[in-house]
Amino acid sequence: xxxxxxxxxxxxxxxxxxxxxxxxxxxxxxxxxxxxxxxxxxxxxxxxxxxxxxxxxxxxxxxxxxxxxxxxxxxxxxxxxxxxxxxxxxxxxxxxxxxxxxxxxxxxxxxxxxxxxxxxxxxxxxxxxxxxxxxxxxxxxxxxxxxxxxxxxxxxxxxxxxxxxxxxxxxxxxxxxxxxxxxxxxxxxxxxxxxxxxxxxxxxxxxxxxxxxxxxxxxxxxxxxxxxxxxxxxxxxxxxxxxxxxxxxxxxxxxxxxxxxxxxxxxxxxxxxxxxxxxxxxxxxxxxxxxxxxxxxxxxxxxxxxxxxxxxxxxxxxxxxxxxxxxxxxxxxxxxxxxxxxxxxxxxxxxxxxxxxxxxxxxxxxxxxxx
Numbered sequence: 001x002x003x004x005x006x007x008x009x010x011x012x013x014x015x016x017x018x019x020x021x022x023x024x025x026x027x028x029x030x031x032x033x034x035x036x037x038x039x040x041x042x043x044x045x046x047x048x049x050x051x052x053x054x055x056x057x058x059x060x061x062x063x064x065x066x067x068x069x070x071x072x073x074x075x076x077x078x079x080x081x082x083x084x085x086x087x088x089x090x091x092x093x094x095x096x097x098x099x100x101x102x103x104x105x106x107x108x109x110x111x112x113x114x115x116x117x118x119x120x121x122x123x124x125x126x127x128x129x130x131x132x133x134x135x136x137x138x139x140x141x142x143x144x145x146x147x148x149x150x151x152x153x154x155x156x157x158x159x160x161x162x163x164x165x166x167x168x169x170x171x172x173x174x175x176x177x178x179x180x181x182x183x184x185x186x187x188x189x190x191x192x193x194x195x196x197x198x199x200x201x202x203x204x205x206x207x208x209x210x211x212x213x214x215x216x217x218x219x220x221x222x223x224x225x226x227x228x229x230x231x232x233x234x235x236x237x238x239x240x241x242x243x244x245x246x247x248x249x250x251x252x253x254x255x256x257x258x259x260x261x262x263x264x265x266x267x268x269x270x271x272x273x274x275x276x277x278x279x280x281x282x283x284x285x286x287x288x289x290x291x292x293x294x295x296x297x298x299x300x301x302x303x304x305x306x307x308x309x310x311x312x313x314x315x316x317x318x319x320x321x322x323x324x325x326x327x328x329x330x331x332x333x334x335x336x337x338x339x340x341x342x343x344x345x346x347x348x349x350x351x352x353x354x355x356x357x358x359x360x361x362x363x364x365x366x367x368x369x370x371x
Contacts, residue, residue, distance in 0.1 A: 057103040058356040059110035064103065073098040075155045075162075082139040082150060107357050109165060111349045112172040121171050123164070131163045176345050182337035184330045193329055196321045203318035214278035214285045214315045221275060221287065228275070228289055231313045237284075238314035245289070245311040249296070252306070263288060267308055278315070285315040 057064040073095045080086050080094060132144060141147045148156045217235055220226035232245035255264050262279035267290065270276075276288045292309040324332065 055356065057106045058354070059107055059114070060354050062106075062110045062113075064106040069098060069102050071154070071158055072102055072162075075151070075158050078151050078155055079135075079139075079159075082141050082147070084140075103357055107355060109169050111346055111353065112169045113165060114349055114353065115176065115345070116168045116172045119172075119175060121168070121175060123167050123171060127167050128160055128163050131167070132159070173342070176342050177338040180338045180341035182334045182341065184333035184337070188333060189326055189329045192333065193323065193326070196323055200320050200323075203320050206318045210285060210315050210317060211278065214287065214313075217313065218275070218277050218287055228311070228313070231287070232311075235315065236313045237316045238312060245313055246291070247288070247310045247312045249307045249309050251296075251308075258282070263310075281312070282314070284317045287313040 054066045055063055056066055056069055076094050076098060077086060077091050080090070086094075129144075132147070136142075136144065136147060139147075141150065151159065213235070217226065217231050221228060221231060229244050236245055238245070238247070250263075252264065255267075260281055262276070263281065266276050266279070266288075270290045272290055272292055274290050276286075278285045278287055281288070289311040290308060291311050294307055294309070295304040296307040
């Protein structure tokens with residue numbers, strides 16, 4: 001059975017995760033039992049269904065349709081092309097990202113806009129124009145008139161609307177966090193710093209044990225009492241699931257970019273089948289085996305380069321946490337408490353709202369394609 005090590009990593013700041021939304025069908029049709037109008041032919045119904053905008057997401061009365069999604073993608077592409085010329089591949093990437101995230105983004109933002117209205121918050125005068133001025137400075141466009149000319153009236157109106165919504169969302173976030181009234185006492189700060197120090201001590205002891213284990217495995221491999229494949233199965237904690245520990249084929253430039261200093265030094269002097277002693281590699285320790293050396297075709301011009309086929313037995317090392325100062329620790333604890341309070345507020349907003357959202361990216365993509 002593969003031996004497993006326990007590792008410690010102190011986590012201070014929790015990530016802000018907005019409330020999830022249940023998947024629901026976007027389109028629905030209702031009939032009025034008291035309606036005396038004759039039933040419409042199926043062809044007419046089909047035509048009306050085709051013309052009706054398909055819903056991507058909804059929060060109470062706020063609705064986000066496929067047409068909104070397409071307009072958002074057009075705007076993103078236009079803004080990107082204002083910075084530099086946009087390739088077809090880059091445009092497809094932008095549109096794909098909008099397809100994937102816009103529905104959820106709409107739901108998250110609408111919940112915070114609802115909070116903005118409930119709390120009667122307000123924006124500073126001229127914030128939209130100031131944001132557009134800042135945007136223009138980041139592009140090749142010289143004036144707001146030139147930006148309007150490039151985007152067109154509809155996209156320009158959408159840009160202004162988005163900026164205003166983003167500003168309101170930011171104001172809501174600030175207001176929620178300020179109401180957390182979060183503090184961190186000297187006792188809490190000292191306790192967490194001590195936890196991190198203790199964690200590092202445990203990590204140090206674990207580190208020494210792993211080095212000893214790796215050295216023992218290497219000695220057994222050298223004397224022949226353990227095969228490389230057996231060691232992979234019993235000890236390796238690499239992501240690759242190959243029974244022989246197959247890692248990958250690497251060129252020297254790959255190893256330089258990965259900062260694999262020990263391998264860069266050892267590989268040129270190794271023969272097929274040779275193994276390295278335990279070396280620092282990929283945030284851990286590794287015993288690396290040179291499986292093969294070949295000249296691989298590097299590019300379409302048929303240029304070749306030496307490639308090293310490597311296998312490894314990987315020992316994952318525990319993570320050490322840099323000891324924070326008292327004020328850094330206090331700030332992190334306060335932020336963590338504010339995040340937790342923020343999640344609670346958004347959860348309550350979600351529970352008090354009627355929400356529909358397509359969480360399946362493939363469904364959203366089919367809607368975009370008119371299916």
